[in-house]
Amino acid sequence: MSNGFDVAIAGGGIVGAACAAGCAAAGLKVVVVEPGPVGGGATAAGMGHLVVMDDSPAQIALTLLSRSLWIAMRPELPADVEYLPCGTIWVAADEEEMAEVRRKQGVYQTAGVRAEVLSAADLASAEPHLRAGLAGGLLVPDDAVVYPPCAARYFLAKSGATVVRQPAIELSGRGIKLRDGSFLAAGITVNATGAWAPALTPGIEVRKRKGHLLITDRYPGFVRAVLVELGYLKSAHSTTADSVAFNAQPRRTGQVLLGSSRQFGSEDRAIEPHMLRRMLQRAQEYMPEIGQLSAIRTWTGFRAATPDKLPLIGPCPSDPRLYLATGHEGLGITTSLGTGQLVADQIAGRTPPIPVDPYLPARAGAVPHPPQEAH
Amino acid sequence: MKLLVNGKPVEAPAGSMVSAAVALAGAWLYRRSVTGEPRGPLCGMGICFECRVTIGGKPHQRSCQIPCAEGMEVRTDE
Amino acid sequence: MTDPRFDVLVVGAGPAGLAAARRAAESGARVAVLDDNPTPGGQIWRARPEPARWLSGYQVILGARVIAAPAAGCLTVETLQADFEIGYRALILATGARERFLPFPGWTLPNVMGAGGLQALAKSGLPIAGKRIVVAGSGPLLLAVAGYLRGHGARVALIAEQTERAALLRFGASLAAHPGKLRQAVELRARLLGVPYLTGCWPVSAQGAERLESVTLRRGAKNWTEPCDYLACGFGLIPNTELAEMLGCRIGASGVAVDDDQRTSVPAIFSAGEATGIGGLDLALVEGEIAGYAAAGRTREASSRFALRQQHRRFATALEKAFALRDELRSLAAPETLVCRCEDVSYARIRACSGWREAKLHTRCGMGPCQGRVCGGAVEFLMGWRSESVRPPLYPARVESLARSGQDR
Structure with missing residues (x-):
């Protein structure tokens, strides 16, 4: 290792930063290659919702591990990470969705995740700005919200990793070739470049999935928990069609963050008025008064989506020294810490706290199946 | 034109803006900043958002761009 | 939107926008002007009679700000009560300028305001009679503001202009080529008799418990503190280019980039006045006229004013040089x-x-x-x-x- 690095990580988003922190904690010498601001890609675009998701056992395992790592880290997080232990409420519009609430509660209970069924009256008193006539919801009290770019910056600073402010132009198990022609040699190379990962590791099944978001001025208390609709059950959107869902989030600042939308095939960063309209109209259906709040900014970002909706964490089958840490879709903020731990454990030869097989790039049958994604 | 600024009756000349009514009521603090500093108008033309007050219960209204209206209820931060 | 409601839509009802609208309307186009403010005239003609001269033959939509451009030929506009869309065949961006503020200790205290800011607020009814005011910063706006404030009963303690006397004298000499400007300058100075105009002088801090009580100024090696009720402080102007940027227009070093006909880099979008570069009232008017004619397809009339525009641009260049920030x-x-x-x-x-x-x-x-x-x-x-x-x-x-x-x- 001519540069003396054990691990070279391409990508200074929250996943790359968490991998750096995990590897550094394992005693490894780390370099991170990031040409832009730390946490400036999907990390900056994302909502920062720390949430346990129950789409599959593997998804529960990774999100739950990650959430517990966040909770353990909470006392040391700087104030600007804005950790807000507000919980999540999965909002049920009707009895069909209440059935899903109860199913979900069962799954969470089995996994050891606290979750409480809210009646229509409970929901109305918990979130007075939701429209009348909703059926109830499921409160997951230990979910939280953070401001991701500052979390990424903190992880990276904590790692003590060397940061190289240049684009990576080529990756292999031996290291990273930089734009200026120089080569960073390392024992292990990690591709943590999110939706851009296929540009550096061709052939991997990661696609850009565009999302729109909007943030309002400060209205403390307008939204108290992260509110997510269960209505996707009926909209039955596929992994290919554009979709929107009601997702409203309180920020420590008192601002309200509104999402969400999902689109494949749009590589343009520009706001698409028809998607923004659909997303906001959906929000107004659930919270009519939200229409009167002052919106101060909108933006878009690209999630790194995989066909089976699980991230790619671990060595490439073709090159065991080239690791992937991408494909986190809408859960990259939550699962960054779990990813960092799994990457570090695999590199350091330690036993990870959860089985890694479901996330290995070599896993079989990464086939599309019906989604569950109101997030 | 009569308005209420923080509950205090104020007479504002026709055509004046809410920013003027606040000053006529003797107030100079229009809002508290996110760290609690006192703030008042800066740009006078609707750009800086420093002159925000609550009008008729609606927060974040730029007082320099909104004409006074009879019976308007205006609140500044304390 | 497939059916534009207006042949020419003008954003901004200041001098450039009103001149553009008038000339486009005279050319037979269906024209509307939009402005965020409740009255026409922009900043320089706020609460003044001049706009009346130009208001003719077109619709004026006030208290309305552009918030989005959801499709080509279409703007979304919001008022206090409503939101709606306006379609256009040609668009003229006359979005003007705002003051440049520079941070110094105490600048966030209540009653530290922009120079143009305090004037605008006073025109909107803010009581200034009897108030002791320091006017500071840079540019001819300081004199105009001080004159206005004094004319309305304020006690202007002094005007602090950051540029050096030598640069101002060179600029003054160049006014000889612009007799109108020279006359204005002389008139302004006459209205400010007895008010110290300190060149090479600028504020270094403002003091006060919950609001402004005094400002500390520096001139040469000397620092001193002036008690005051208001500090009116602006360091020149910045073009408002945000709408042009959102529409994809190229922005140059001084503002929205335009060609001879005031066309931006985007087809059917024109820009005039301070948005294209700080140049003052006369330049804004002539650019507005050119843009109005050009947007209505009357390029011959537009080109007949190129020489006049050139003359005013020379003045703008001299102005920029004289008041460069130290x-x-x-x-x-x-x-x-x-x-x-x-x-x-x-x-x-x-x-x-x-x-x-x-x-x-x-x-x-x-x-x-x-x-x-x-x-x-x-x-x-x-x-x-x-x-x-x-x-x-x-x-x-x-x-x-x-x-x-x-x-x-």
Whole structure:
């Protein structure tokens, strides 16, 4: 290792930063290659919702591990990470969705995740700005919200990793070739470049999935928990069609963050008025008064989506020294810490706290199946 | 034109803006900043958002761009 | 929107916008002018009779701000009560300028205002009679503001102009080529008899417990403190280019880039006045006329005014040179001085960042409701960074307005 690095990580988003922190904690010498601001890609675009998701056992395992790592880290997080232990409420519009609430509660209970069924009256008193006539919801009290770019910056600073402010132009198990022609040699190379990962590791099944978001001025208390609709059950959107869902989030600042939308095939960063309209109209259906709040900014970002909706964490089958840490879709903020731990454990030869097989790039049958994604 | 600024009756000349009514009521603090500093108008033309007050219960209204209206209820931060 | 309601839509009812609208309307076009303010005239003609001369033959929509451009030929507009769409065949951006504010210790205290800011507020009814006011910063606006304030009963303690006397004298000599400007300058000075006009002088700090009580000024090696009720302080003007940027128009070094006919880089979009570069009233008027004629297809009439525009541009160049900001102003902000007033971000925190995007993401600088319009000019001057993309909403807007922006209504 001519540069003396054990691990070279391409990508200074929250996943790359968490991998750096995990590897550094394992005693490894780390370099991170990031040409832009730390946490400036999907990390900056994302909502920062720390949430346990129950789409599959593997998804529960990774999100739950990650959430517990966040909770353990909470006392040391700087104030600007804005950790807000507000919980999540999965909002049920009707009895069909209440059935899903109860199913979900069962799954969470089995996994050891606290979750409480809210009646229509409970929901109305918990979130007075939701429209009348909703059926109830499921409160997951230990979910939280953070401001991701500052979390990424903190992880990276904590790692003590060397940061190289240049684009990576080529990756292999031996290291990273930089734009200026120089080569960073390392024992292990990690591709943590999110939706851009296929540009550096061709052939991997990661696609850009565009999302729109909007943030309002400060209205403390307008939204108290992260509110997510269960209505996707009926909209039955596929992994290919554009979709929107009601997702409203309180920020420590008192601002309200509104999402969400999902689109494949749009590589343009520009706001698409028809998607923004659909997303906001959906929000107004659930919270009519939200229409009167002052919106101060909108933006878009690209999630790194995989066909089976699980991230790619671990060595490439073709090159065991080239690791992937991408494909986190809408859960990259939550699962960054779990990813960092799994990457570090695999590199350091330690036993990870959860089985890694479901996330290995070599896993079989990464086939599309019906989604569950109101997030 | 009569308005209420923080509950205090104020007479504002026709055509004046809410920013003027606040000053006529003797107030100079229009809002508290996110760290609690006192703030008042800066740009006078609707750009800086420093002159925000609550009008008729609606927060974040730029007082320099909104004409006074009879019976308007205006609140500044304390 | 497939059926434009207007042949020519003008954004901004200041001198450039009104001149553009009048000339386009005279040419037979169906014209409308939009403005955020409740009355026409823009900043320079706020509460003055001049706009009446130009208001003829077109519709004026006031209290209305553009918040989005959801499709080509279409703008979404919001008022206090409503939101709607306006279609156009040609668009003229006459969005004017705003003051440049520079941070110094105490600049966030209540009653420290922009120079044009205090004048605008006074015109809107803010009582100034009997108040002791220091006017400071840079540019001919300071004299105009001081004259206005004095004329309305304020006690103007002094005018502090940061530029040096020698540069002003050179500029004064160049006024000989512009007799109208020279006359204005002489008249202004006459109205300010007895008010010290201190060149090479600038504010270094403002003091007060909960509001302004005094300002400390520097001139040469001397520092002293002036008690005052208001500090009216602006360091020149910045073109409002955000709408042009959102529409994809190229921005040049001085403002929205335009060709001879005031056309921007985007077809059917024109720009005139301060948005294209700071040049004052006369230049704004002639640029507006050219843009109005050109947008209505009367290029011959437009070109008949090129020579006049050239003459006014020479004046603008001389102005810019004379009132260039001095380097000392870059060191006014202390590490703890706030630069971003919406999010209360200090100069030290901004200086620790590598660029605008990092500052935005890691400190929230420019992420509040003013969307960087105040701190942007300061950060550009202090750090040399220019802000990048402009997205809807162009100004903070109700969520419901964006939820309808661009849909068939």
